[in-house]
Every structure is written in C-alpha cells, then in structure tokens.
Amino acid sequence: MSADRDRPLVRVENLEKYFWEQDSILDRLLGAEPIPVRAVDGVSFDVYRGETLGLVGESGCGKSTTGETLLRLQEPTGGRVEYDGRNVYALEGTALDEFRRAAQVVFQDPFSSLDPRMTVGGIVRQPLDVHGIGTKEDRNDRVRGLLKRVGLSADQLDRYPHEFSGGQRQRVGIARALALDPEFVVLDEPTSALDVSVQAQVLNLLADLQTEFGLTYLLISHDLSVVRHVCDRVAVMYLGEIVEIAPSADLFEDPDHPYTQALLDSVPRASTDERRRDRQTLTGDVPSPRDPPSGCRFRTRCPMVIPPADLDIEQDLYRDLTTLRQRIERRDVSLATVGGDGRFEFDEADGVADEDVPAFVAALTDRLLERDLPPPHDEIVAAAFGELAAANWEAAEKRLRAEYESVCERAHPDPEDSDVDHPVACHLHDDAVDGTATSGSWLRQ
Numbered sequence: 249m250s251a252d253r254d255r256p257l258v259r260v261e262n263l264e265k266y267f268w269e270q271d272s273i274l275d276r277l278l279g280a281e282p283i284p285v286r287a288v289d290g291v292s293f294d295v296y297r298g299e300t301l302g303l304v305g306e307s308g309c310g311k312s313t314t315g316e317t318l319l320r321l322q323e324p325t326g327g328r329v330e331y332d333g334r335n336v337y338a339l340e341g342t343a344l345d346e347f348r349r350a351a352q353v354v355f356q357d358p359f360s361s362l363d364p365r366m367t368v369g370g371i372v373r374q375p376l377d378v379h380g381i382g383t384k385e386d387r388n389d390r391v392r393g394l395l396k397r398v399g400l401s402a403d404q405l406d407r408y409p410h411e412f413s414g415g416q417r418q419r420v421g422i423a424r425a426l427a428l429d430p431e432f433v434v435l436d437e438p439t440s441a442l443d444v445s446v447q448a449q450v451l452n453l454l455a456d457l458q459t460e461f462g463l464t465y466l467l468i469s470h471d472l473s474v475v476r477h478v479c480d481r482v483a484v485m486y487l488g489e490i491v492e493i494a495p496s497a498d499l500f501e502d503p504d505h506p507y508t509q510a511l512l513d514s515v516p517r518a519s520t521d522e523r524r525r526d527r528q529t530l531t532g533d534v535p536s537p538r539d540p541p542s543g544c545r546f547r548t549r550c551p552m553v554i555p556p557a558d559l560d561i562e563q564d565l566y567r568d569l570t571t572l573r574q575r576i577e578r579r580d581v582s583l584a585t586v587g588g589d590g591r592f593e594f595d596e597a598d599g600v601a602d603e604d605v606p607a608f609v610a611a612l613t614d615r616l617l618e619r620d621l622p623p624p625h626d627e628i629v630a631a632a633f634g635e636l637a638a639a640n641w642e643a644a645e646k647r648l649r650a651e652y653e654s655v656c657e658r659a660h661p662d663p664e665d666s667d668v669d670h671p672v673a674c675h676l677h678d679d680a681v682d683g684t685a686t687s688g689s690w691l692r693q
C-alpha cells in the first residue's frame with residue numbers, strides 16, 4: 249500500500265452533483281422554484297497511485313454519489329475530475345473507452361448487482377465482450393483465470409448467482425471488476441452486506457489483489473473499523489461536503505474535526521486510554537441536503553459550536569441555547585399546546601392574553617429547558633419567550649441571534665485554511681477566524 253505522491257491518479261475538484269428528481273408534482277404544478285438535493289456539494293480530494301483512500305460518513309451524506317459521479321456513471325452538476333491528468337467529463341471515443349476500462353466499481357450488494365439470469369462466467373465475461381477483447385476462447389480463458397484468482401473454481405463458470413453464498417457472489421463482482429485489467433477501483437461498501445466472518449476474507453482478497461495488480465482504491469464505507477484497517481488515508485464526508493482528510497493513523501488517533509471525533513466516538517473503543525477520552529456525542533438529526541445549514545453544515549449538531557467571543561459561556565450551555573434557537577428558527581415549537589392542551593387560549597396572530605404571559609413563559613420554560621439558566625441567559629431567554637407568547641417568532645429569533653450568533657453559522661469553513669497539517673473544514677482550526685473578536689465581528693478578517 250505504498251502510494252506515489254508525485255502525481256495523483258484521480259483529482260477531484262469542487263465536484264457537485266445535485267438531483268432535482270424529488271420535486272413533488274404539487275411543487276411543479278404551483279410552478280415553485282425547484283429545490284435540488286445537494287448530494288455532493290463542492291468536494292475536492294486526490295487519490296494517489298497505489299493507495300487506498302477511504303470515504304466515510306453517515307448514510308445519505310453523498311459517498312456513493314461521489315463515487316459514481318467521479319467514474320462518470322452519473323453526470324456532474326459542476327466541478328471537475330481528472331484521471332491521470334485528463335478531464336474525465338471531456339473524454340470521448342477511444343479516450344473514454346480507455347477510461348471505462350481503467351476505472352471500475354464493485355458495488356455493495358452482490359445480490360442485486362449481479363444479473364440473476366446470467367451464468368457467473370457470462371457475468372465476468374461481459375465487460376470483455378462489450379469491449380471486444382480477444383477471441384471467445386481468450387475471453388473464456390481469462391474468465392477462468394479470474395474466477396480462480398478470486399478464490400472460486402473455474403468449474404463454477406456455468407452456475408448462476410443464486411447458487412453462491414454472499415461472499416462468493418462478491419468475489420464474482422470483484423472478478424468482473426478486474427476483467428478489463430483496471431488501475432482504479434471504487435469499492436462501494438464492498439463488505440457491508442456480508443457476514444462479519446466473510447468480511448475479513450473479502451478485505452484480505454482485495455488487499456492481495458491491490459498488491460498483485462498495483463491497484464488504486466477508493467473505498468466507500470460507513471464502517472470505520474473496516475476503513476481503519478484498510479485505508480492509507482481517509483476523507484470524512486458530512487452532508488455533501490468533505491470535512492477532514494488525513495492519513496488513517498492520524499485521523500483515528502487524533503481526529504481534528506468535531507464531526508470526525510463524534511463519528512469515532514460512536515465506535516467501541518479498543519484501549520482503555522481511548523475509552524477515557526471525553527465523549528462528544530452527536531445530537532439532533534442530519535439536516536436535509538435540500539436545505540443545508542448556512543456556514544458550517546455540522547454546526548446544528550456540533551458539540552463544539554463556537555460562541556461569540558465576548559460571551560463568557562460554558563460550551564454545553566451554549567450548545568443547548570443554540571439548539572433552542574434552531575427550534576425557534578424552524579418554528580418547531582407547538583405554542584398552542586404550551587402548559588397542556590387548552591391551558592392557554594393561544595391565537596396564531598396575537599398569542600396569549602397579556603395577563604397570561606408570565607404563566608405562559610414559565611410553562612414554555614418548563615417544556616423547552618432541562619436546566620435553570622444562569623444570568624444573564626435566563627433574562628434573555630425569558631424575553632424571547634415573552635415574544636413567543638405574543639406569537640412574534642421573528643422578534644424572538646432576532647433577539648436570540650443578536651445575543652448568540654456563532655461564526656459557525658455565518659462563515660463557511662474552508663479545509664484549505666486549516667492550521668493543522670491536513671485539511672480540516674472547521675473554524676476551530678482556522679487561525680484567521682479571530683477568537684478575540686467581539687460578537688458580530690467573527691467573519692474572516
């Protein structure tokens with residue numbers, strides 16, 4: 249697994265892939281502006297010859313779309329991918345043909361990615377047939393050799409996928425990906441559909457094949473233990489963006505991005521030392537890729553979201569107040585049921601009667617806050633709740649923003665500005681974000 253650092257084999261620059269397909273018919277009838285799913289939103293990374301780069305992140309963060317778009321199985325919305333120095337999206341004719349041979353994919357699910365009506369021999373031979381490689385005999389010889397190389401028997405050529413176990417089917421998928429003698433293989437969750445005992449065998453096979461054929465891998469996985477053992481470097485994705493890229497050992501021993509830290513914290517610890525480390529638990533749901541948060545996309549869940557510099561506040565309290573703000577901004581509080589159904593007569597336009605305001609604020613405080621707030625936050629929040637009692641969401645939102653707005657929501661962190669030795673898209677690792685500034689002057693100087 250020694251990578252040639254002189255020139256990347258694959259260079260991904262600002263890759264974007266948006267989907268518009270999920271717009272509802274109603275939206276279209278009403279002529280509403282289509283809102284795309286920003287599955288991949290400005291992703292950049294290099295893959296060096298001979299290395300395995302891991303691409304990790306929670307389900308739906310855009311890993312598979314990145315893999316498929318860079319292989320040109322999907323057309324990008326924007327950005328550029330270079331393969332061996334050439335723009336993949338400009339390739340035509342023979343050059344495109346060569347790229348299609350050189351860059352292959354192994355999909356996650358060996359049950360659905362193999363045509364059940366074709367024999368295993370036919371499946372592995374198909375790419376050779378499509379590209380018209382050699383005579384029929386040459387092709388059959390190659391298929392027999394490939395099946396043997398991936399640990400199957402050449403006698404199994406005439407069998408159908410359903411006659412094989414999950415691990416064997418994945419070996420067939422690997423043999424097919426190798427048929428055209430590729431240089432680069434995207435492995436999209438290659439072992440996640442397999443039993444744990446079979447996973448290791450398939451990973452070992454992939455490692456052996458990499459050495460034997462000099463392959464370069466992009467390994468897409470949500471399984472951090474797999475990535476840790478197999479990858480030279482790891483890129484961490486969150487909501488369509490890459491938040492950190494680092495050598496595997498560095499990333500697992502000393503992750504810098506709060507999202508990477510939280511992801512790693514979700515994996516059982518091997519050593520006692522590691523177990524002792526403070527746990528950064530992830531709170532809240534992943535926001536929609538149709539409407540990602542402003543600034544840093546992770547800030548709505550980040551346990552280390554940065555308070556304004558002139559605000560002396562404990563991190564946990566700031567996180568809670570930020571979550572409260574987010575709920576108010578999303579109008580995600582049922583004001584009509586405060587204090588229990590029917591306790592207050594709440595009018596959507598005017599709120600509650602003046603004499604009910606103190607009791608309403610107390611009931612809302614009970615419902616939304618798990619702790620007593622220290623001064624001055626108790627008064628600030630009570631004033632905002634008073635505005636909610638008058639059904640004035642905007643005033644409450646504005647008040648809380650004026651007091652608590654974070655740099656994380658105002659400025660998009662750039663991984664290239666990272667002050668550590670690898671790209672980290674987080675304001676905590678950006679010297680240019682002035683931590684001594686007063687609230688309101690957090691933006692890059």
Ligand SMILES: Nc1ncnc2c1ncn2[C@@H]1O[C@H](COP(=O)(O)OP(=O)(O)OP(=O)(O)O)[C@@H](O)[C@H]1O
Binds near residue numbers: 269305308310314537
């Ligand atoms: N063809 C499509 N049309 C509309 N939205 C899509 C399409 N394909 C993917 N998406 C959306 O794009 C986002 C990224 O999906 P993608 O499959 O790339 O994520 P992933 O990280 O690979 O997730 P998983 O591990 O679950 O496969 C998701 O919100 C998904 O719903």
